[in-house]
Amino acid sequence: MTALPERSGAEKDQPVSDPLVALILATLAGIGLFVVFRPGTGWFWRWQSTRVVTERVRREDALKHLHHQEYQGQPGNLQSIAGAVGITTGEAAELAGELIGHGYTRLEDDRYRLTNSGRSYALQVIRAHRLWERYLADETDVEDAEIHLRADKAEHLLTPTEADELDARLGYPRFDPHGDPIPTADGEVEEGEGMLMTRWPLDQPGRIVHLEDEPPEVYQQLMVEGVRLGEDVRILERSPTEVRFFTEEREYVVASIVAANITLASVPEKEVLEGPFCLLADLDEGATGVVKGLAEACRGLTRRRLLDLGFTPGAEIVVDLTGPFGEPRAFRVRGTMIALRREQAEMVLLECDAGHVT
Amino acid sequence: MAGPAEPRDVLSKADLLQRRLGADLRDRMVDSIYTDAGDLSRRFVTVSRDRRTDYDRALDRIITSRIFGLPLMFLGLVAVFWITVAGANVPSSMLANALFWVEELGASLFDAIGMPWWLTGFIWHGTFKGLAWVIAVMLPPMAIFFPLFTFFEDLGYLPRVAFNMDRFFKWAGAHGKQALSMSMGFGCNAAGIIATRIIDSPRERLIAILTNNFVPCNGRFPTLIMLATIFVGTAVPPALASFAAAGTVVMVVVVGVVMTLLVSAFLSRTVLKGEASSFTLELPPYRRPNFGRILYTSMIDRTLFVLKRAIYMAAPAGALIWLLSAIHIGDQNLTTILSTAFDSFGQALGLDGVIILAYIIAIPANEIVVPTILMAYTGATQMVDITGLGELHGILAGEQGWTLLTAVSLMLFSLLHNPCSTTIMTTWKETGSRKWTTVGALMPLAIAFAVCFLVANLWRLFAGV
Numbered sequence: 131m132t133a134l135p136e137r138s139g140a141e142k143d144q145p146v147s148d149p150l151v152a153l154i155l156a157t158l159a160g161i162g163l164f165v166v167f168r169p170g171t172g173w174f175w176r177w178q179s180t181r182v183v184t185e186r187v188r189r190e191d192a193l194k195h196l197h198h199q200e201y202q203g204q205p206g207n208l209q210s211i212a213g214a215v216g217i218t219t220g221e222a223a224e225l226a227g228e229l230i231g232h233g234y235t236r237l238e239d240d241r242y243r244l245t246n247s248g249r250s251y252a253l254q255v256i257r258a259h260r261l262w263e264r265y266l267a268d269e270t271d272v273e274d275a276e277i278h279l280r281a282d283k284a285e286h287l288l289t290p291t292e293a294d295e296l297d298a299r300l301g302y303p304r305f306d307p308h309g310d311p312i313p314t315a316d317g318e319v320e321e322g323e324g325m326l327m328t329r330w331p332l333d334q335p336g337r338i339v340h341l342e343d344e345p346p347e348v349y350q351q352l353m354v355e356g357v358r359l360g361e362d363v364r365i366l367e368r369s370p371t372e373v374r375f376f377t378e379e380r381e382y383v384v385a386s387i388v389a390a391n392i393t394l395a396s397v398p399e400k401e402v403l404e405g406p407f408c409l410l411a412d413l414d415e416g417a418t419g420v421v422k423g424l425a426e427a428c429r430g431l432t433r434r435r436l437l438d439l440g441f442t443p444g445a446e447i448v449v450d451l452t453g454p455f456g457e458p459r460a461f462r463v464r465g466t467m468i469a470l471r472r473e474q475a476e477m478v479l480l481e482c483d484a485g486h487v488t
Numbered sequence: 489m490a491g492p493a494e495p496r497d498v499l500s501k502a503d504l505l506q507r508r509l510g511a512d513l514r515d516r517m518v519d520s521i522y523t524d525a526g527d528l529s530r531r532f533v534t535v536s537r538d539r540r541t542d543y544d545r546a547l548d549r550i551i552t553s554r555i556f557g558l559p560l561m562f563l564g565l566v567a568v569f570w571i572t573v574a575g576a577n578v579p580s581s582m583l584a585n586a587l588f589w590v591e592e593l594g595a596s597l598f599d600a601i602g603m604p605w606w607l608t609g610f611i612w613h614g615t616f617k618g619l620a621w622v623i624a625v626m627l628p629p630m631a632i633f634f635p636l637f638t639f640f641e642d643l644g645y646l647p648r649v650a651f652n653m654d655r656f657f658k659w660a661g662a663h664g665k666q667a668l669s670m671s672m673g674f675g676c677n678a679a680g681i682i683a684t685r686i687i688d689s690p691r692e693r694l695i696a697i698l699t700n701n702f703v704p705c706n707g708r709f710p711t712l713i714m715l716a717t718i719f720v721g722t723a724v725p726p727a728l729a730s731f732a733a734a735g736t737v738v739m740v741v742v743v744g745v746v747m748t749l750l751v752s753a754f755l756s757r758t759v760l761k762g763e764a765s766s767f768t769l770e771l772p773p774y775r776r777p778n779f780g781r782i783l784y785t786s787m788i789d790r791t792l793f794v795l796k797r798a799i800y801m802a803a804p805a806g807a808l809i810w811l812l813s814a815i816h817i818g819d820q821n822l823t824t825i826l827s828t829a830f831d832s833f834g835q836a837l838g839l840d841g842v843i844i845l846a847y848i849i850a851i852p853a854n855e856i857v858v859p860t861i862l863m864a865y866t867g868a869t870q871m872v873d874i875t876g877l878g879e880l881h882g883i884l885a886g887e888q889g890w891t892l893l894t895a896v897s898l899m900l901f902s903l904l905h906n907p908c909s910t911t912i913m914t915t916w917k918e919t920g921s922r923k924w925t926t927v928g929a930l931m932p933l934a935i936a937f938a939v940c941f942l943v944a945n946l947w948r949l950f951a952g953v
Contacts, residue, residue: 149944149945149946149947149948149949150945150949152836152941152945153942153945153946153949156938156941156942156945269689269690270689270690270691272761424515431688431689433514433515434514435688435768436768437514437515437518437519438518439768439770440522442515442518442519442522442523443519444523444526445522450545450548451548451549451552451651451771452552453552453557453651453652453654453655454552454553454554454557454558454652454655455554455655456655457654457655457658458651458654458655458664458767458769460548460552460651460771464522466770466772467770467771467772467773468768468769468770468771469651469654469664469767469768469769469770469771470767470768470769471654471658471664471767473767474767474768
């Protein structure tokens with residue numbers, strides 16, 4: 131270290147510590163804190179995440195897995211439990227022994243079958259998982275890819291009472307964002323309806339009611355393409371390798387293997403929104419338009435707000451003001467001025483033939 | 489049908505039917521409500537003219553324009569603070585003169601009728617002096633600031649501020665309406681936190697609650713205004729003094745807004761991850777301000793309310809300060825002992841021990857920080873009362889060795905430090921969570937320490953003070 135500059139006493143006689151030393155020490159402390167608490171990869175979070183995997187989480191994950199296997203008609207064994215929970219076969223044997231001890235499952239020919247109490251426990255966890263997914267999708271803007279991961283954590287924390295409260299708050303949703311049925315509080319599971327896209331008749335409008343989230347690669351591809359649950363589609367063309375279809379917004383071409391992950395059901399008649407649409411977001415300042423409806427992708431909070439503010443079919447809209455940075459923009463609708471960001475304005479579908487008055 | 493249905497059956501039937509209604513029930517209901525309302529209004533309401541007049545439109549175009557939008561907001565802020573600074577000076581010293589005259593009168597009256605010295609001191613030089621300080625320092629700026637603020641509120645300008653600022657809040661992953669709760673925070677942070685109820689998305693609301701503290705509330709403005717006046721105002725020619733002071737206060741406010749955005753961005757990208765959700769904002773038509781209502785709202789609801797709270801807090805704080813300076817251990821009084829203990833910590837932040845002590849005493853209410861500091865400096869020796877800002881400058885800069893750095897550090901600390909106890913209680917009530925209340929209280933304190941530490945040491949390093 132070089133010699134530190136001499137510091138003569140300030141106006142007051144308190145000793146003032148050398149600023150350079152103080153700054154260096156503080157920088158070091160800052161770096162240390164950053165290493166420990168850095169979001170995602172900090173030591174503290176890593177330590178926490180290893181701590182979170184408790185006995186209870188393992189037990190519930192194993193039960194969930196056994197239920198899934200049973201639903202597929204292939205009861206799980208030790209290897210599949212180990213794979214699903216992420217533990218060694220030895221640990222899985224210990225875990226399975228514990229489950230049998232609690233009376234949740236019984237062993238038949240090397241296969242683990244759920245008892246009634248085990249099944250209702252598993253359904254409770256699944257109910258919490260799917261309700262939480264529904265909540266995240268509707269009421270927050272957590273990215274689609276992250277919803278599943280978050281629900282995997284929340285399912286172990288939500289008590290049945292809390293799940294019931296959430297259910298009521300969400301208005302008793304029937305399906306999770308992937309279209310899987312949400313078990314009721316009594317443990318009843320609705321049978322999924324619909325038909326795979328690979329078998330759906332050409333030119334008949336269908337609504338996407340389920341997007342299979344396994345295998346993850348295919349699901350990711352659907353997400354990237356922008357295929358969303360609840361969208362209405364029409365199939366234009368189908369070859370052995372490809373399916374071509376369009377939604378209210380655009381046209382898609384996907385491989386048959388991807389289309390096999392999409393389930394369609396018929397659309398209740400009144401609701402078929404006939405395209406093409408224009409988006410409110412694309413209107414110029416001063417232009418007018420007539421609302422045709424809200425995009426299916428617009429859900430939960432945003433949808434409720436837009437509806438309540440009067441963005442209902444038939445409403446006339448004038449683009450009135452643009453903010454200093456091009457966003458947000460204010461629209462005149464039903465006699466009031468409502469400002470929306472671009473994301474919300476993209477959810478409002480307009481008639482295309484409306485005159486552009488400037 | 490055999491007999492009346494059991495409630496249980498009705499409920500389960502309803503449950504069953506509800507599940508069959510489908511997700512678009514709300515769509516259809518709202519649609520039919522609007523259709524019916526539209527029919528009714530077409531049949532029975534005649535509209536003589538469009539409610540949104542050309543005048544409103546022209547005004548909105550200027551206020552939200554790319555070129556004038558932000559500068560106008562900035563100018564408005566400068567104007568409000570300039571009027572407050574320039575206007576509060578004279579009435580403040582008049583009030584101080586009058587109240588300290590009453591203090592002397594009361595004290596000599598007590599002496600005359602033979603009251604013991606400690607009772608005179610406790611009541612007149614402690615409790616009453618604390619009250620006098622708070623009224624003299626706070627009442628004039630509040631009586632000017634609140635009506636001005638309420639004027640803009642009544643005019644309908646505040647939603648336009650939210651409209652102009654939304655792009656920044658969107659970047660920070662927060663809600664544009666946070667600009668409104670933030671503006672309300674200028675009056676009182678507790679009120680600002682309650683105002684976050686207008687934000688309907690839970691995460692964005694939590695961000696707004698946790699960062700509301702970074703706009704200086706009315707309890708902290710007098711501190712900022714006083715420091716800006718006596719340290720920045722005296723450094724420039726007298727003609728420019730009030731402009732320089734107002735400009736300084738605006739700078740502090742801008743630092744506060746920038747901090748709000750940075751902390752919001754940090755929170756929304758880490759602990760509260762998830763993109764900003766739904767944004768809708770209604771821009772009501774402008775209306776002619778109603779001066780009667782402005783006066784009533786700003787005086788009764790705001791000025792007197794805040795002043796009353798300050799007085800409740802100031803009286804015991806004044807008494808406490810008097811006790812601290814009156815009780816001696818060895819040959820030193822408690823004020824000296826405590827402030828000496830805090831001094832090296834205070835110096836590291838560019839402050840001193842007395843300021844730290846004052847902030848500890850002032851946790852219940854930020855309004856009393858300056859009075860507490862002054863009483864701690866002068867109380868021990870029962871010096872003459874300070875009536876003008878010139879004398880304040882003499883005491884702080886001359887006798888106590890405050891520098892421009894001390895003033896800047898104190899302004900930053902005052903802007904960033906932990907919220908007052910009322911705000912903390914409000915956070916707890918609004919979030920219902922001990923965890924977020926703790927974060928809301930300790931995070932600003934940590935930021936205040938860090939910022940003051942950096943500023944003080946960089947300042948010393950480069951300015952060589």
